[in-house]
Amino acid sequence: MRRLALVLSFGLSMAGGASAFAETVEIAPVAVETPVVIGQSYALTSAFMGQTREINVWLPPGYAKNNQTYPVLYLLDGGQDQDFHHISGIAQLGTIVGTTRDVIVVGIASVDRRNELALPTDNAELIARYPTQGQSERFRRFVSDEIMPFIEGRFRTNGETALMGESLAGLFVVETFLKEPQMFDAYVAVSPSLWWDGGRLARQSGAHLRDHSNDPRTLILTLGDEGEEMQAPMDALIANLRDHALPGVTWDFTPRPTESHASIYHGAALDAFRRLYAVPAPETAP
16 A cells, blocks of 8 residues: 555635645555466367367567577477476576577367377276277377468478477377377477386387488487386387487487476476577687
């Protein structure tokens, strides 16, 4: 509250002079409400998914003021109530402090994660528990044939793409890297659920890697202290990468033993941004 002293003077001609008094009035501060706009959300009608799906887009702050083009990070589990605000916040921080290049973040919302992000399984227990599971290939077509053309046709992109996901979304990232490496330039899989289907994808990764071309690709893997069920298939994947990855593949695995499945994502995503979108060092004069 601000106090405003109003001095009201009354020119009353009286023998002996004028009379004045002060009155204190309490005035409430005025608050004008405006929305905080983080990005833009699109309802994209999908023929592959047979429904309208949520796509969220964060643009760098300077996007509207220039004509430059930008790399695109496609984020799985990218709904407004999922990881979109978290990861777009990392992108914004890098822009504000100048530690990373500007990047467009495209959040792809998940609806039925086992259906969309998990590859098919023959495991009867998993099928009984998740009867809609195993449609990752359909979801991949949705991403490649509908979302990516939509983004490239509407925004100024430079052709540099990356895919990021955690947990089941990390499994989808690894599967996409192994089966269709040409889809993206870089892949970030945080705590990927390679345990799915008894770790079959990790065990078969060598055969997929041998089929790859030598085109440049980046794969970033990380895992916390998450038990043998998570660690064993990761070890199998790492062994196959060591034995079969072609020279064009830049990959690394960063264990994070102080993190759990619940706590690992923020630090891992921040590190991935700093690697993938590092600001070029300034050129020095000879």
